Amino acid sequence: MTQAERWMLPDGIAEILPADAKRVETLRRNLLDLYHRWGYEMIIPPMVEFTDSLLIGMGRDVDLRTFRVTDQLSGRSLGIRADITPQAARIDSHSFPRSGANRLCYAGQVLYTRPRAPMGPRAPIQIGAELYGVESLQGDIEVISLMLETLSTAGIREIHLDLGHVAIFRSLAEAAALDSEQQAALTALLQSKAVADIERWVEENVADAQAASWLRGLPRLAGGSECLARARELFASGPQALVSALEELQLVADAVARRYPQVTLFFDLGEMRGYDYETGLVFAAYSPGHGQALANGGRYNGIGAVFGRDRAATGFSTDLAAINALGQNGAPEAGAILAPASDCAELWRTVGALRASGEVVISAMPGEGSDDTETPARCDRELVQEGGTWVVKPRS
Numbered sequence: 001m002t003q004a005e006r007w008m009l010p011d012g013i014a015e016i017l018p019a020d021a022k023r024v025e026t027l028r029r030n031l032l033d034l035y036h037r038w039g040y041e042m043i044i045p046p047m048v049e050f051t052d053s054l055l056i057g058m059g060r061d062v063d064l065r066t067f068r069v070t071d072q073l074s075g076r077s078l079g080i081r082a083d084i085t086p087q088a089a090r091i092d093s094h095s096f097p098r099s100g101a102n103r104l105c106y107a108g109q110v111l112y113t114r115p116r117a118p119m120g121p122r123a124p125i126q127i128g129a130e131l132y133g134v135e136s137l138q139g140d141i142e143v144i145s146l147m148l149e150t151l152s153t154a155g156i157r158e159i160h161l162d163l164g165h166v167a168i169f170r171s172l173a174e175a176a177a178l179d180s181e182q183q184a185a186l187t188a189l190l191q192s193k194a195v196a197d198i199e200r201w202v203e204e205n206v207a208d209a210q211a212a213s214w215l216r217g218l219p220r221l222a223g224g225s226e227c228l229a230r231a232r233e234l235f236a237s238g239p240q241a242l243v244s245a246l247e248e249l250q251l252v253a254d255a256v257a258r259r260y261p262q263v264t265l266f267f268d269l270g271e272m273r274g275y276d277y278e279t280g281l282v283f284a285a286y287s288p289g290h291g292q293a294l295a296n297g298g299r300y301n302g303i304g305a306v307f308g309r310d311r312a313a314t315g316f317s318t319d320l321a322a323i324n325a326l327g328q329n330g331a332p333e334a335g336a337i338l339a340p341a342s343d344c345a346e347l348w349r350t351v352g353a354l355r356a357s358g359e360v361v362i363s364a365m366p367g368e369g370s371d372d373t374e375t376p377a378r379c380d381r382e383l384v385q386e387g388g389t390w391v392v393k394p395r396s
Contacts (some may be wrong), residue, residue, distance in 0.1 A: 012115045012122030016321065019333060024125070024324045028107050030153055031127055031320075035105040038146055040129050043096075043106050045087035051079040053090055056306045060276060062086075065112040080111045084126050085315060086303065092132040093307035101139075102132040107320065117292050121319065128297070128317030132304070135312040137248055140281045140299060141255045147295050147316040148260055151285055155327030156294065160264045160286045161256060164271030165249055166278045166298075168231075171242035172218065176211035186215070191272045195219050214238060221269035225253070231269055248281060274298055283316070287326060294323055335380030336360035337392055341368065350383065350390040 009015065016024055032042060048069070055063050065082040081087060084106050092102050107127040115122050129146055131139050144161070151159055169190070173183050182205055189198045199216050206212040217234050221227055228250055235242050253265055273296065274282055280299035287294055297316025304311040339351050341364045351361050361383075362376050382395045 010122070012112070012120065014121060014123070020321075020324070022333065024321055027154055027324050027327075028125070028127065028320055031150055032105065032107060034149060034153055035129050035146070038103070038129075038142075040103040040105040040146075043088060043091055043104050044108065045081070045084060045091065045106065047109075048078045048080050049087065051077045053307070054079040054081060054086060056086065056303075065114065065116070067111055067113055082110050082112050083317075084108060084110060084128070085130065085300075085317065088130045088315070089132075089300075089303045089311075089313060090307050092130070092311060092313075093304035093309040097309060098133065101134050103129070104132070105129040120292070121321070124322065125320040126317050127320045128295075128315060130313065130315030132311045132313050134314070135301070137251055137255075137281075139312070139314050140248075140252055140283075143297060143314050143316055144252065144256055144283055145259055147283070147285060147297060147318070148256075148263060150316075150318060151287075151294060151323060151327075154323040156287055156323060157328070158264075158288055159260075159262075159294075160266055160288070162266045162268055162271070162284045162286060162293075163249055163253060164268050164273075164282045165245040165280060166272075166274070166282060167241050167245040167280060168269050169218070169272065171239040171245070172211065172214050175239055176206045176208055176215060178205075187272045190219060190270045193219060193270075210237075218270045221267070223267065225265065225267075227267040227269065228253075245280075252281060274300075277303065281314070290326060294318060294326065333378070334360065336362050336376060336378045338376070338379035338382040338395060339363045340383065341366050344390075346388075347383065347385075347390050354392070 036042070050071075051066070051068060055066060062083050067080040067082075069078050069080065070076075071078045088104050088106060092098075092104060096102070096104075105128065107125065109123055110126045112122045127150075129143065131143050148159060148161070169187070173186070178186065186198070186201060186205075189201055198219050202212050202215045206215060214235060221231050221234070228246060231246055232243075235246070249267065253267075256263065257265060271282060273284070277300055278298040279301045282296075282298035284293040284296035295316055295318035297314065299312075299314040301312045302310050303313055337354060337359055339347065339361050351363070354361050360378075362379055380395055381392050383390050384393050385391075
């Protein structure tokens, strides 16, 4: 390895330098304070766990994104977390069990074997909240509301909320008698939004005329509030679980519209994100001009069953650094005060008082002075002695 190569970082791995790091950390604190005010308690799960518990229940995508190593103490396989959600589910089920609602939040770095999107990060800072033990739609509405508050706190002004429900496709797949292999194939086509390919696949694989008609119409059910009206018409004689899913979408959309009239609502009834582990309502937030979802979440009931407690669950997460970069959440960094290199006791007391009041005071090192160009550029003021008292003056 050459000297020039030693400072290079792996693809998708980035460092955050002081100015941005301060904004990211400030946002992290503000968001955790927000979650605290909503009754969510913070957890700090470990970076690594046995893969037996880390990879259960969250689907193939998380499995493929997870780095694996061998534990030198036990000989067992360890996973470096690619998602904190399964860790929160384990904590709710085993480490911190409650009989009723359990609200948990977290903020920590995760690691991906491959980025989730082209040129995306492989070590994002995931922050989010999970609500356990609440089966009703009020739980989904609370979590969506907290997600929208998160983006607002980050300074993201224009938000589009995308709503879907995995029970819609599951009901149609059952009506069409699709096996697991066929469901996987059709799911991939729906994710690609390839309407012509979907219609061709349905024609070749679905014998039931009514089910085929429903499946052909599914990729076209995306849009505003009129989308639900078209869906109710198309699926008027559809399975009860599908009809109930449409009712849930309408109720949640109405509640969100009342709380956040400035948010644009969008429905995608063929949304397949999280299909292999989500169990109900799914949602994602977008901002115009930014192609990837800023935050997403959904209902994933039953994930805690592998840990001994089958619980209702819903939650969301986002990439802290990404929403920090997109939002307008920080004022320009304030200047600092330069304190001269001196052993004066009165100077030390003055510096301490200034720091206690919130000021940044940087002590000059021996050989540095107020006119030294090597002193920190952010020092726009300095401490000078006048009549035996140390006072703050603009730095020339």
